[in-house]
Amino acid sequence: MKGPPRHVPDAPLAQVLLDMKASGGELGWLTWPFEQGDRQGWEVMQKMVNGSQFYSYSVCNVGEREQDNWLRTTFVQRRPAASRVLVELQFVVRDCNSFDGASLTCKETFNLYASEADADVGTTFRKGQFRKVATIAPDEITRENRQPVNTETRVVDGLSRKGFYLAFQDIGACVAILSLRVFYKTCPATVKSLAAFPEMVAGGEPLRKVDGVCVENAVSEEPPRIYCTTDGEWVVPVSQCQCKQGYEQVGDACQGSSDGCAHHMTQSAGAQRAASTL
Numbered sequence: 330m331k332g333p334p335r336h337v338p339d340a341p342l343a344q345v346l347l348d349m350k351a352s353g354g355e356l357g358w359l360t361w362p363f364e365q366g367d368r369q370g371w372e373v374m375q376k377m378v379n380g381s382q383f384y385s386y387s388v389c390n391v392g393e394r395e396q397d398n399w400l401r402t403t404f405v406q407r408r409p410a411a412s413r414v415l416v417e418l419q420f421v422v423r424d425c426n427s428f429d430g431a432s433l434t435c436k437e438t439f440n441l442y443a444s445e446a447d448a449d450v451g452t453t454f455r456k457g458q459f460r461k462v463a464t465i466a467p468d469e470i471t472r473e474n475r476q477p478v479n480t481e482t483r484v485v486d487g488l489s490r491k492g493f494y495l496a497f498q499d500i501g502a503c504v505a506i507l508s509l510r511v512f513y514k515t516c517p518a519t520v521k522s523l524a525a526f527p528e529m530v531a532g533g534e535p536l537r538k539v540d541g542v543c544v545e546n547a548v549s550e551e552p553p554r555i556y557c558t559t560d561g562e563w564v565v566p567v568s569q570c571q572c573k574q575g576y577e578q579v580g581d582a583c584q585g586s587s588d589g590c591a592h593h594m595t596q597s598a599g600a601q602r603a604a605s606t607l
Contacts, residue, residue: 339516339517339519339562339563340517341514341515341516341517341531341560341561341562342514342515342516342517342528342561343512343513343514344408344411344512344513344514344515345510345511345512346405346406346407346408346414346511346512346513347402347403347405347509347510347511348509348510348511349384349506349508349509349510350383350384350508350510352384353384356373356384356386356403357403358371358373358386358400358401358402358403359400359401359452359454360372360398360399360400360401361398361399361400361401361454361456362397362398362399369388369390370388370390370398370399370400370499371386371387371388371398371399371400371497371499372386372387372388373385373386374387376505376507378421378476378478378505378507379476379478383505383507383508385505385506385507386400386497386505386506387504387505387506388400388499388502388503388504389423389502389503389504390499390501391425391428391432391434391435391436391501391502391503392428392432393434393501394434394501395434396434396436396499396500396501397498397499397500398498398499399454399456399496399497399498399499400496400497400499400506401454401494401495401496402494402495402496402509403449403494404446404448404449404450404492404493404494405492405493405494405495405511406491406492407488407490407491407492407493408513408530410530410533411488411513411530411532412486412487412488412489412532412533413484413485413486413487413488413513413531413532413533413559414484414485414486414488414511414512414513415482415483415484415485415511415512415513415514416441416462416482416483416484416485416495416509416510416511417480417481417482417508417509417510417511417512418441418465418479418480418481418482418483418506418508418509419478419479419480419506419507419508419509420465420467420478420479420481420504420505420506420507420508421467421471421476421477421478421479421504421505421507422437422438422467422470422471422479422502422503422504423470423471423502423503423504424437424470424471424472425437425503427471427472427473428503432501434501435501435502435503436500436501436502437466437467437470437502438464438465438466438467438500438502439464439465439497439498439499439500439502439504440461440463440464440465440497440498440500441461441462441463441464441465441483441495441496441497442459442460442461442462442495442496442497442498443459443460443462443485443493443494443495443496444458444459444460444493444494444496445488445489445490445492445493446490446491446492446493446494447490447491447492448491448492449492459494459496462483462485462495463483465481465483465497467479478507486532495509495511513530513531513532514530514531514532514559514560514561515528515529515530515531515557515561516528516529516531516539516557516558516561516562516563517561519563520544520581521555521563521566522553522566522569522570523543523544523547523569523570523571523572523578523581523582523583524541524542524543524544524547524549524553524555524566524568524569524570525541525542525543525544526539526540526541526553526555526563527539527541529557530557531557531558531559531560531561532559535558535559536556536557536558536564536565537556537557537558538554538555538556539554539555539556539557540552540553540554541553541554541555543570544570544581544582544583545582545583546572546573546576546582546583546584547570547571547572547573547576547583548570548571548573549568549569549570549571550568551567551568552568553566553567553568553569553570554566554567554568555567
């Protein structure tokens, strides 16, 4: 006998496409310009922040004018239905005042860019193929021995090709990127009002309509449906399913009613008694 369908929490699910921390020191991101002589651009290094060790990409050319240092991720493959992804950054930025006026061109911001492609282009890099997503500014900056870690989340939407790259442009800041996580949200598979709905990728439109089916032994006059928001939450269920006659709702399932069970037991007992008299 089948039990009731397993209830799945309705909290949004995050499907991770790129996780900097999971890669450890084997990131393999591209830095540009390729040849900078004695001047250093973005570098991968181990960094201790507030007692925790991170593999980070860092740059700190505050004493140089006209900085234009780029850091590009590896190729990120996109799920066809995921036209909207979230970019979660953790980073630290040093206070320009801590350089005692040694740099008049110091900045405390950097820029996030994105570029789509249908295949990995390797080490080919063209700035003109990237579109600006956002200027990233810290809520708190590093002063003296205090290194507050900033967390910012930005949305990259309108994606349509097989994959994409993200890139960071430094224009003269002293910054370290500690973590980058790229993910999209889904509304999880769920059962609501005796209707089962599949997992659905969030985004694309503010509300994405999803059709469902009534659970076993339940019926509905119209096909049940619900809407998935861009935040991965289910809202506005339409057309509820009802248990068939002779069944009653138990949790998210329809089971034989107690009267039906009692009637079945009486019939079984009567049949056993009849058989014993033969």
